[in-house]
Amino acid sequence: xxxxxxxxxxxxxxxxxxxxxxxxxxxxxxxxxxxxxxxxxxxxxxxxxxxxxxxxxxxxxxxxxxxxxxxxxxxxxxxxxxxxxxxxxxxxxxxxxxxxxxxxxxxxxxxxxxxxxxxxxxxxxxxxxxxxxxxxxxxxxxxxxxxxxxxxxxxxxxxxxxxxxxxxxxxxxxxxxxxxxxxxxxxxxxxxxxxxxxxxxxxxxxxxxxxxxxxxxxxxxxxxxxxxxxxxxxxxxxx
Numbered sequence: 001x002x003x004x005x006x007x008x009x010x011x012x013x014x015x016x017x018x019x020x021x022x023x024x025x026x027x028x029x030x031x032x033x034x035x036x037x038x039x040x041x042x043x044x045x046x047x048x049x050x051x052x053x054x055x056x057x058x059x060x061x062x063x064x065x066x067x068x069x070x071x072x073x074x075x076x077x078x079x080x081x082x083x084x085x086x087x088x089x090x091x092x093x094x095x096x097x098x099x100x101x102x103x104x105x106x107x108x109x110x111x112x113x114x115x116x117x118x119x120x121x122x123x124x125x126x127x128x129x130x131x132x133x134x135x136x137x138x139x140x141x142x143x144x145x146x147x148x149x150x151x152x153x154x155x156x157x158x159x160x161x162x163x164x165x166x167x168x169x170x171x172x173x174x175x176x177x178x179x180x181x182x183x184x185x186x187x188x189x190x191x192x193x194x195x196x197x198x199x200x201x202x203x204x205x206x207x208x209x210x211x212x213x214x215x216x217x218x219x220x221x222x223x224x225x226x227x228x229x230x231x232x233x234x235x236x237x238x239x
Contacts, residue, residue, distance in 0.1 A: 002101060002177075004030060005210035006233035009218045011189055011226030018042035019187050019231040020094075022050045027057050028101030032115050032231050033094045034187040036161065041083070041092030048082060049075040049094045049162045057100070065108035065172060068100045072110050072162070072170050079163025093161035097129060097185050099235065107183060107235075109173040113161045116191055118199070119175060120182040125200040128173050128183075132160040179239045182213075189230035194220045203234075210234045 004025075010017045018035035020043075033049045035042030056071035057063070075096065083089045095113025102108050109117045114131040160169050177183055182203055191199065194217070202208075202216045214232050221230040 001238045002028065002235055003210060003238055004233065004235045005214050006030075006032075006185075006231070007211075007214040007218050008229065008231040009189075009222065009226070011228055011230050012222060013225075013227045014229055016043065017229045018046055019189070019229040020046035020050045021185075021231050021233055022054055023233070024054055024058075027054070028063065029054060029057055030099045030185060030233055030235055031096065032185045032187055032233055033096045033162070034113070034115050034189070034229065034231070035092070035094040036158075037083075037089065037092030041089045042094070044082070044089060045079050045092040045094040045163050048079050049096050052078045053096070053098055063100065064102050065100075065110075065174065068098060068108050068110050069170055069172060072096060072098065072112065073168060076112075076162045076168045077166075080166065083163060091164075093164040095158070095187070096162050099183060099185060107175045107177050109175065111171045111173075112168065113158050114192075115185065115187050117173070117175075118184040118186065118191075119177075120184065120200065120203045121178070123200075123204050125184075125196060125203060128175060129171060132169065132171070133158055177235070177237050179237050181237065182210075183235040185233040185235075186217075187229060187231040189226060189228035190217060190221050190232050192228065193224045193226060193230075210236060 033046035035046035052075035097115040
């Protein structure tokens with residue numbers, strides 16, 4: 001049995017929240033999407049992607065990694081079709097990270113863009129997913145050092161997003177979530193602002209509930225200036 005909690009916040013700079021999250025306990029499904037393409041387009045893209053994945057898995061006879069990948073592919077087609085149908089939404093897209101509890105009780109993860117899945121395991125936090133960004137896929141291969149990458153003008157550029165093209169590259173992973181481990185899904189408004197060691201310290205707070213931890217993570221991002229929307233979703237297996 002999994003327990004979960006999620007919170008989202010507009011942050012300190014943005015006037016609207018283009019992030020979207022969804023928790024669907026009956027499907028064992030957990031999602032975060034971070035929209036792009038202007039205030040209207042970004043919000044529409046993230047909501048459409050989350051709804052498409054949820055609806056697709058709700059109709060599926062299977063609950064496994066293949067079904068999750070198929071649902072994300074369907075989300076890509078829906079968002080793209082909507083941007084073509086409505087010229088006001090041209091260029092919209094969204095990141096997406098989704099976690100699905102399979103019938104084998106593992107967690108299947110699918111990601112597009114730079115929203116992330118993390119695992120706190122034995123009190124150590126590590127990223128599960130790999131960003132689809134210029135920094136990750138191009139900058140590091142060019143040999144640029146970390147300090148240069150942090151200030152590079154291309155550092156926020158995505159190399160892949162849901163809804164921007166007919167072809168999509170989806171990264172997929174599988175995790176065995178043990179009791180007391182915590183899986184965290186986050187938009188880059190959190191992990192792009194708060195250092196990994198600070199995220200780890202908040203998640204390790206002994207007597208805090210998942211809701212407490214979500215609040216503290218959002219507060220840490222806001223304390224750091226929150227230049228973007230901030231969304232966090234926590235999942236833990238009950239003993």
